[in-house]
Amino acid sequence: MDKLSKESKEYLIKREINEYEVVIGLEVHAQVLSESKLFSSSPTKFGSEPNTQVSLVDAAFPGMLPVINEFCIKQAIKTGIGLKAKINKKSVFDRKNYFYADLPQGYQISQYKNPIVGEGSVILDMPTGEKKVNIERLHLEQDAGKSIHDIDPQNTLVDLNRSGVALMEIVSKPDLRSLDEVNFYIKKLRSIMRYLGTCDGNMQEGSLRADVNVSVRKKGTKELGTRCEIKNVNSIKFMQMAIDYEANRQVDIIEKGGVIDQETRLFDTKKNETRSMRTKEDAHDYRYFPDPDLLPLELNDNFINDIKKTIPELPDEKKKRFIEKFKLSSYEANILVSDIETSKYFEEVSKNSDVKLATNWITGELFALLNEKNLEIIDSPISSNNLAKLISLIKNGTISGKLAKSIFEMMANGDKDPNKIVEEKGLKQQSDPKELEKIIDKVILENPQNVKSYKSGKDKLFGFFVGQVMKSSGGKANPQLVNEILKKKLN
Numbered sequence: 001m002d003k004l005s006k007e008s009k010e011y012l013i014k015r016e017i018n019e020y021e022v023v024i025g026l027e028v029h030a031q032v033l034s035e036s037k038l039f040s041s042s043p044t045k046f047g048s049e050p051n052t053q054v055s056l057v058d059a060a061f062p063g064m065l066p067v068i069n070e071f072c073i074k075q076a077i078k079t080g081i082g083l084k085a086k087i088n089k090k091s092v093f094d095r096k097n098y099f100y101a102d103l104p105q106g107y108q109i110s111q112y113k114n115p116i117v118g119e120g121s122v123i124l125d126m127p128t129g130e131k132k133v134n135i136e137r138l139h140l141e142q143d144a145g146k147s148i149h150d151i152d153p154q155n156t157l158v159d160l161n162r163s164g165v166a167l168m169e170i171v172s173k174p175d176l177r178s179l180d181e182v183n184f185y186i187k188k189l190r191s192i193m194r195y196l197g198t199c200d201g202n203m204q205e206g207s208l209r210a211d212v213n214v215s216v217r218k219k220g221t222k223e224l225g226t227r228c229e230i231k232n233v234n235s236i237k238f239m240q241m242a243i244d245y246e247a248n249r250q251v252d253i254i255e256k257g258g259v260i261d262q263e264t265r266l267f268d269t270k271k272n273e274t275r276s277m278r279t280k281e282d283a284h285d286y287r288y289f290p291d292p293d294l295l296p297l298e299l300n301d302n303f304i305n306d307i308k309k310t311i312p313e314l315p316d317e318k319k320k321r322f323i324e325k326f327k328l329s330s331y332e333a334n335i336l337v338s339d340i341e342t343s344k345y346f347e348e349v350s351k352n353s354d355v356k357l358a359t360n361w362i363t364g365e366l367f368a369l370l371n372e373k374n375l376e377i378i379d380s381p382i383s384s385n386n387l388a389k390l391i392s393l394i395k396n397g398t399i400s401g402k403l404a405k406s407i408f409e410m411m412a413n414g415d416k417d418p419n420k421i422v423e424e425k426g427l428k429q430q431s432d433p434k435e436l437e438k439i440i441d442k443v444i445l446e447n448p449q450n451v452k453s454y455k456s457g458k459d460k461l462f463g464f465f466v467g468q469v470m471k472s473s474g475g476k477a478n479p480q481l482v483n484e485i486l487k488k489k490l491n
Helices: 069-081 179-198 236-255 300-307 317-324 330-339 340-351 353-371 386-395 401-411 418-425 433-446 448-455 459-473 479-490
Strands: 001-004 009-016 019-032 094-097 107-110 120-126 129-142 146-147 157-159 166-172 207-216 228-233 263-268 273-279
Touching: 001 448, 009 179, 009 236, 019 179, 019 236, 019 273, 069 129, 069 166, 069 179, 069 300, 107 129, 129 179, 129 300, 179 207, 179 317, 179 340, 207 236, 228 236, 228 273, 236 263, 236 273, 317 330, 317 340, 330 340, 340 353, 340 386, 353 386, 353 401, 386 401, 386 418, 401 418, 401 433, 433 459, 433 479, 448 459, 448 479, 459 479
Parallel strands: 228 263
Antiparallel strands: 001 009, 009 019, 019 166, 019 207, 094 107, 120 129, 129 166, 146 157, 207 228, 263 273
16 A cells, blocks of 8 residues: 655555555536536526526527626636736537537537636645645536436436636646645635635535646656546545545556556545556547537636736735734645635734734634534634633633633524623622732631641642632632732741
């Protein structure tokens, strides 16, 4: 099996004599966030009844002509800008010819030699440092329908709701070398598109999936091996499992003196294996030619520049600002900018409270709560406003950190205002020195032997006295004041 060398941080497949490097490229299919399809006005709402979002264009009725959706064009350009890629002023839509039951036209309208977006790049913040992954192209294409095999034992059913839905195919160069890099790449790509509002990145709904190209080569060689394409993988976990299996399969064949066939394969998630689907098609197999019903798409500088003006602050820029403005570590900033909703939440909390405490509470208690309840931060049971209030109560000494955790749990049931909880439950921290002195004097009086031991040099007993005071006060005593008064009393 594959092993990660701790020394070199390389992902290598090791056999008795040879070590093999895994070379990975991804063709990510991202559904354009749009209310209508690429060439028709049909809606794109997920989960609708089968065949209820199909126009005559989508169903390929004779004489029906495609009309380009301008909004989808703008979304593709925005994504290209976010990928720091070249925006091509002239692009061409082509017909990609193949025959499936769920492809009513008998061809897919896509782009081949002249895509809308050219070369770009994505920077990955790996634990070992930054990793640049080059983007070869981004092109627009329409999705096919969906064949359903598990409803009728005798027949395959077809749902054309997805037929014509706009997809951005983002093709990376074969720059990825490990399962970790695949994980970081998909998450970074998803994050960029969510910031831009061009794709929701929902893999469960099919909004983001990938064809995975895998090849292997002996460590130290530069020539690429023969690649196999694993089609239509819809989760990062499955991508990693498929790569692991496929790379080991190829190594086993090479080790036995065999040759890798270039082919398209499917990943069986139940058996955790890839299976041959068909020999890998080359471009000529699809008989690409410009779609005669669509003129070349020509863009001018003003059109592109107007879109550039709408580009928000993206993860890399936001990370840099968070580090400079809030004095966060690179690790903390990475976590907080990884998702646009998390970054918004953080900024809302830190605007009205202590930044350091906000960082710790969001990445600690809040993330744990969301994980437990299987929620996204946008659905957090605790609003940013109320979390900011809780942090302020800690900062101004009204409550202790320990009490804050109890209050946090109460807040999770209906987003309650922490100030009201403190008032209703009588949880305000005791910060009156005179009152604390009474409790401390009582604790000292009740523990003469421990006092004697402490004064003879057993310093660790100080924690015992703090604990007893906190217990006597019901956890309400101000820890800082308790420490100060105890030191004076015991020394």
